[in-house]
Amino acid sequence: MEANIKPVVWGVLSTAKIGTSRVLPSMQPSPWVELRAIASRSLASAQEAASELGIPVAYGSYEDLIADPEIEAIYNPLPNHLHVPLTLAAARAGKHVLCEKPLAISAEEAAQLREVADKVLIEEAFMVRHHPQWQTARELIRAGRIGPLTAVQAFFSYFNVDAADVRNQADIGGGALYDIGCYAILSGRYLFEAEPLRVVALVDRDPAFGTDRRTSALVDFGGGRHLTFTVSTQNCGYQRVQAIGSQGRIEIPIPFNPPPGGATRIALDPGGALDGSRIEWIDIAPADQYRLQGEAFSRRIRGQAADGYPLSDAEAQMRVIDALFRSERSGGWELVA
Numbered sequence: 001m002e003a004n005i006k007p008v009v010w011g012v013l014s015t016a017k018i019g020t021s022r023v024l025p026s027m028q029p030s031p032w033v034e035l036r037a038i039a040s041r042s043l044a045s046a047q048e049a050a051s052e053l054g055i056p057v058a059y060g061s062y063e064d065l066i067a068d069p070e071i072e073a074i075y076n077p078l079p080n081h082l083h084v085p086l087t088l089a090a091a092r093a094g095k096h097v098l099c100e101k102p103l104a105i106s107a108e109e110a111a112q113l114r115e116v117a118d119k120v121l122i123e124e125a126f127m128v129r130h131h132p133q134w135q136t137a138r139e140l141i142r143a144g145r146i147g148p149l150t151a152v153q154a155f156f157s158y159f160n161v162d163a164a165d166v167r168n169q170a171d172i173g174g175g176a177l178y179d180i181g182c183y184a185i186l187s188g189r190y191l192f193e194a195e196p197l198r199v200v201a202l203v204d205r206d207p208a209f210g211t212d213r214r215t216s217a218l219v220d221f222g223g224g225r226h227l228t229f230t231v232s233t234q235n236c237g238y239q240r241v242q243a244i245g246s247q248g249r250i251e252i253p254i255p256f257n258p259p260p261g262g263a264t265r266i267a268l269d270p271g272g273a274l275d276g277s278r279i280e281w282i283d284i285a286p287a288d289q290y291r292l293q294g295e296a297f298s299r300r301i302r303g304q305a306a307d308g309y310p311l312s313d314a315e316a317q318m319r320v321i322d323a324l325f326r327s328e329r330s331g332g333w334e335l336v337a
Ligand SMILES: NC(=O)c1ccc[n+]([C@@H]2O[C@H](COP(=O)([O-])OP(=O)(O)OC[C@H]3O[C@@H](n4cnc5c(N)ncnc54)[C@H](OP(=O)(O)O)[C@@H]3O)[C@@H](O)[C@H]2O)c1
Pocket: 014, 015, 016, 017, 018, 019, 039, 040, 041, 042, 045, 046, 077, 078, 079, 080, 082, 100, 101, 102, 125, 127, 165, 166, 172, 179
């Protein structure tokens, strides 16, 4: 245990399920985090969540929480269309903001945050980058264990046809590409350590919801490097990332939702045995990516060195999503820039 830690005082915008069920219970035990307040559009909901999670203060509006002078950092898990407006309001009030993915609805909207990006920390909450299984995969690639990386394949799906779910509402940023396609894009950007040049997308929209319920894409990183992915809100629950080089392959079996605090493992396959008999399984020590993310963000607020990602990274991510939606409309290749 480190001595002299001054925990960062956090507030939470909304009683969103991801916050109350996953992110907050993971962050709370950290010595770097003091969870002070939670806000909801309904005071009763805020009070209920506060009482369940042992959070001392409940607010009946997001604005009241943002105005709390004790709060240093805000976690924003609002629906996607409210990410930028509330992050901007919080940042203008001097709060650092860890905002859920996708940071915005478009790169243009994300760029509104440039106004505050040199005053406070703003990070898109891609917790997977804080998990040692992703870091280990990238170290193996950097060490040349699979030869030059030329192909990344990602799949991410679940089945959800609840019309009330934020994911199935087109006007507030629903759909597969925003919700989980962002992780597939991130897989390519993280493992190639590069930005893509152009994309082509195939999109199937739900006739009632109007959201993309299945999006597949080819993403060209240049130099013969390809990301291919399918994401869907209406396929069986499944997720996988493969990184394939000339000499071998790395597979992350549960890349996005590994059990919080649990052990994981990734496969290093030198190739040559199609039955997988030459695979070396690499055990990853138990880790909680939500806690690690919250701690890294808090450490950076306290001026310590920790993994973090600037607004420009989130803008680069959004430019890929924008290009994929443009490709849906044009039916062809679209440049990312
Ligand atoms: N990193 C991850 O692992 C992960 C996982 C799931 C989701 N997420 C992200 O987290 C965000 C929330 O997802 P979720 O599944 O937790 O959503 P959710 O349970 O529906 O929560 C969204 C919250 O936003 C508030 N809200 C304000 N305006 C709303 C509106 N017009 N419609 C619905 N809710 C409204 C509500 O809180 P109040 O009623 O309390 O005001 C609601 O509880 C999304 O951006 C999603 O992409 C991230």
